[in-house]
Amino acid sequence: MQSTPQFFTITNARFFCGTVALLNSLRITGHEGELVVLDTGLDEAQRQRLAPHTTLVRPGADRAGNPTMFKAFPSMLKPRGTIVIIDSDMLVTGSLARMFEAAEEGRICLYGDPTQRVRWFAEWEGLFSLSIAPRRQPYLNAGFVVFSTLRWPNLLERWWEVCWRIPDDSTRTYGAAYEDPLCLGDQDALNALLMSEIPGGAVLEAPQLEAPIFEQLTHVQVVDEERLACTHRGVSTVLLHEAGTPKVWEREACMRVRGAYVRLAPRALLADDLPLRLEPSELPPWMRGGRGGRALARGFSLTTTVVLPIIRMLPSGLRPSSEGVARLLAGARKRSRRLIESRSG
Ligand SMILES: [Mn+2]
Structure with missing residues (x-):
């Protein structure tokens, strides 16, 4: 029997507003699962406002600092069942039931990013100490990841571990160039794993039109504001990603x-x-x-x-x-x- 999927997001004082919008959007769309928030720098008033509605956790002191390293933080909490790792610049606008079913069946569900389909580096094998060389397959966005820890009991831990091989100054936050194979931090780490140690058939790339990002947001029609329901080029949206x-x-x-x-x-x-x-x-x-x-x-x-x-x-x-x-x-x-x-x- 599957328990209610849990949601995990990362925030700080700058992302407070987005985090509140995410929380509310989950509830408006009928998702009742716990929202666990990694607090990498909220102020005290923001913490007090989020506390009754979310589970706030702090990163260990040794792991403070670089925000592009934390996506795998649920690893510290050892969740059991289906989990959703979701950016605090996202609004959920539709049902995630289909994703949850796929996750229970063993799929790892993500969306692609139309601006970034082909990122791949042979160097990942050595840099991340992968046990298998990375295959060429579409690069996916780590802002939204759904899978079951019952099906993939080591994925969070492995992702977390691999992230800590990334030196801070190789990430964009610290000014690294886009050509640097590690500059996208935890997203590069996850993609390297999905292209190597995780079998290709496990990854489910969900239809990207459901999750508009960047300029695509200008082509989204609001169908029912009350329920946050939208369509994007004729497709009902599942989430909106206010990236950048x-x-x-x-x-x-x-x-x-x-x-x-x-x-x-x-x-x-x-x-x-x-x-x-x-x-x-x-x-x-x-x-x-x-x-x-x-x-x-x-x-x-x-x-x-x-x-x-x-x-x-x-x-x-x-x-x-x-x-x-x-x-x-x-x-x-x-x-x-x-x-x-x-x-x-
Ligand atoms: Mn984002």
Whole structure:
């Protein structure tokens, strides 16, 4: 008999808002499993707000520091049954039942990333001390991984162990180049294992359209905001992945505002029926909903998806300087804040 799948995510003070949205989205979509949160740097107030709704754990003192090393942290907790390792920049928008079934049958379920299909390094064999040379197969995103520890009792431990072979300064967090075979940290480590010691047939690459990421988010239609239901190019979404930096809940992200994550944020963060609600003042104006917030989100989205690409296409002589564009956006931001304040006040 399978127990309720457990969810595991990693956060810090910067990711608090995303973590709350993730938690609420799980509950809205009917996923009742425990959410275990690895706290790599929340502040005390954030910890107190998450504590009643999640299980907070801290990394061991020797393993603090580099956030790109922690995805396999459930290894420390020895969970039994189906687990979901999920990024705190994701919203779950549909049922994971299909994944859970596949996991119970022994599959390891992940999504691909359309921007990164072919990452592979022969050097992984030596760098990670793999017992088998890596095969060439699609590189997958480690932001969402579902499998059963009953079927794969050593995978977490092996992934965790392999991550600690990565020197900090080989990761992107510490400025390593994309060509460095270890720069994506725990994601490179997992892919190296999935391409070698784990038999190819065990990996289930789920249909990527269900999990839109980056620009794909602009092609997502919200079908039912209340339930977070969306479609992406005709396919019902399972999750939305707000990858990249800065995150749309950060004030400096105005040039990244676009798509369905922003549209659904008021539902997932501010609504009355949520387990953990934020105050509108904790969010940037484009995520506060209401007429003003929505108008602002649409305005910035238009800038991000239409105006900026056009500016980038202009011949360099006609292109305004980046400071010019930044000034323009700062002005728009000031005007829109005044608009919102005048409406809400
Ligand atoms: Mn992510």
